Amino acid sequence: MFDYAIKNILKRKTRSVLTIIGIMVLINLVIVISGIVSYQKRVMHEHASAGVGKIMVQSMLAGINYPTASINLKESLADEILNRDDIQDPISGKVIYWQIEPPPYPNEPPQLLITGVEIGKEAAFTGSISHQTRAAFGSANFSNSIFELPIIMGHQAKQFLEGKQRKQFNIGGGFKLLDTNFTVIGFLEPSSDKVVNNSLIIPLSIAQKILEKQEFISSVILFPQRIDDKQYIIEDIRQKYPKLNLVTDDTISRNAEEGIKLFEQMVGAISTVVILGAAILILTVMLITIKERTREIGVLRAIGASNKIVISSILWEIFILSAVGSVLGGLISGIVLRYFLLENLFNFWHILKYMPLAVVLTLVSGIIPAIRISRILPVESLRYE
Amino acid sequence: MNNIISIRNVKKQYHLGKTIVEALRGINLGIEAGLYYSIIGPSGSGKSSLLNIIGCIDVPSEGKVVLQGRNIEGFTERELTRIRAEKIGFIFQNFNLNPILTAIENVAIAMRFIGKSKKICLQNARAALDQVGLSHRTNHYPNELSGGERQRVAIARAIVKKPSLILADEPTGNIDTKTGHEIIRLLRKINEKQNTTVIQVTHDLEIADLSDKLFKLRDGVIVD
Secondary structure, three states: OHHHHHHHHHHOHHHHHHHHHHHHHHHHHHHHHHHHHHHHHHHHHHHHHHOOOOEEEEEOOOOOOOOOOOOOEEHHHHHHHHOOOOEOHHHOEEEEEEEEEOOOOOOOOOOEEEEEEOOOOHHHHHEOOOOEOOEEEEOOOOOOOOOOOEEEEOHHHHHHHHHHHOOOOOOOOEEEEOOEEEEEEEEEOOOOOHHHHOEEEEEHHHHHHHOOOOOEEOEEEEOEOOHHHHHHHHHHHHHHOOOEEEEEHHHHHHHHHHHHHHHHHHHHHHHHHHHHHHHHHHHHHHHHHHHHOHHHHHHHHHOOOOHHHHHHHHHHHHHHHHHHHHHHHHHHHHHHHHHHOOOOOOOHHHHHHHHHHHHHHHHHHHHHHHHHHHHOOHHHHHHOO | OOEEEEEEEEEEEEEEOOEEEEEEEEEEEEEEOOOEEEEEOOOOOOHHHHHHHHOOOOOOOEEEEEEOOEEHHHOOHHHHHHHHHHOEEEEOOOOOOOOOOOHHHHHHHHHHOOOOOHHHHHHHHHHHHHHOOOHHHOOOOHHHOOHHHHHHHHHHHHHOOOOOEEEEEOOOOOOOHHHHHHHHHHHHHHHHHHOOEEEEEEOOHHHHOOOOEEEEEEOOEEOO
């Protein structure tokens, strides 16, 4: 009865197209939502791993976020904290964070931010215990810069601005930021730390000046001399400065996990509503479709079609519609994930994993009305108008 | 007497909400192989109910329908379906052709239910359409055919599987008189040439007179 199902689909074009669109929308929503979730989880894990080995000290008001949105830690206090022998001096320093563009998704760092770092201690911000983000072009530090107002662009920050301003940035070229004309001295290679990627890095003193936050910073970054010193440093600072917050890779991980959990719960709830809504919609469409074919099924039964034939013809039809809807939904999801989000979230296996969902959902929704209608006595179906 | 169907004291009741309608009130009759029968009677006399029970698409509320020596009460749904598929050809007043299928497909589908291959079904369907004089309309859809042509397709669908019994429920009810008579002549020809038993329900006494035997129904009982 496969050919009969195909004929039915082709002859009832409006209904077939609407059913396919419904299934397409369902599969598209589920794939895109779950694609964003898995991307979020990856980002959060990367974000958490980026701070391995770092200890960040910031004010109570600044909380335990990385990067913090506040610039209210006194620089003199920061200098006092930095004045110890058990940290690596060149990669420990003061930083300022200032958001320019908000995060694209919840629990993410800002899409574009200014990061002020001490000259000569850029690696305190751009490095981790195992990795140092180097310059893809130009320089990754300000020490040798001949320019008065130098700026280093994170990988993603450069791409974001080039897309937004529709122009290419070059080493030695000008860039206006908060009414100040900077000179681009370097572009960083991609980093596993999204904050680094999204940053426009400028010298700390210039950041303080243009943000009118002289003598204040956001955070102090400390790298222990030896990894075993980390716990001692944390406890020592907590004891000496009980009013300050300490952010470590553990804190970031915990925050990320909580963020992921909350996000998953939220998206789980949305997905459940979407799937339930879609299941009810599909069930209703199937009930109407099958009901309107009661007489046709009655005739088929009267001239000798068995229950099995009737059910198989309906299920073939449902299967074809849902398969076409799933494939088209998968294709559109792929295009959305590849081209219409801020980042390329396309993942073939991820899309393939969700495509059978609509087929199963539709078949389950269709099987009950199909069995019910096939069991009606032919004479009752024939009387149906 | 060579009865292919015996009906003994068959009653049929329908429930219309809280009202019980007695469509058949105790019918007794025997159908002999190879004859042409007409059932006549006014609207609501139970003609179609009787035809549906004979055709195994409905079951009696009481009484026995003996088919091939067995009471149909003892048949499973699958067996009844097989009898409808192999032994009985239906012709309806309003044709009941499938609008999404062409004339040849409408005919062929009846054969597919008895497990024949698509090729054989189409071959036989072509022959059946030729027999009813529609070989030139095989690939037309029902909405491209006249009333008479549609009923011929329905007849082709009924005869394609070479059934032993054809049941026609007011086959001329939706077509003009001239075409109606042509349809009846066609049915009579099939009955005579293939020795197929035909039972038709009709209002038209002129048409009923062409049959071998006549049952007159009134208020659910045979009066003549």
